[in-house]
Amino acid sequence: MSQNLAQMGETGMDETSGQTAEAGIRVRSEPSADVQMEPLRFLQHCGSCNRTLGPEVDIYIYKGESAFCSTECREKGMKIDHT
Known part of the structure; x- marks a missing residue:
């Protein structure tokens, strides 16, 4: 699996599905409403x-x-x- 991720990072292509993947990783974190x-x-x-x-x-x-x-x-x- 890590090899697939590395390949996707280099080429933007997922070999298993043949689809182009978005390069990079996006992480979004928001605190819950009860956290001060x-x-x-x-x-x-x-x-x-x-x-x-x-x-x-x-x-x-x-x-x-x-x-x-x-x-x-x-x-x-x-x-x-x-x-």
Whole structure:
């Protein structure tokens, strides 16, 4: 079966049925209605001064994994990262 999938990935053709298949895989995931989404933890507090971050405050991101309350705090975090 995995050989058929590899062949379909290369040629777009399913040998067993002779039909052209769409290249690639599409996955769609939606949370159920009763699941509440929690914000990412790194977005809750400034990575430098530990100030609470919220939806009404601008958030400055560094490397996609550190959040800061200001450009000054972000620059401090960047300097620490480069030392």
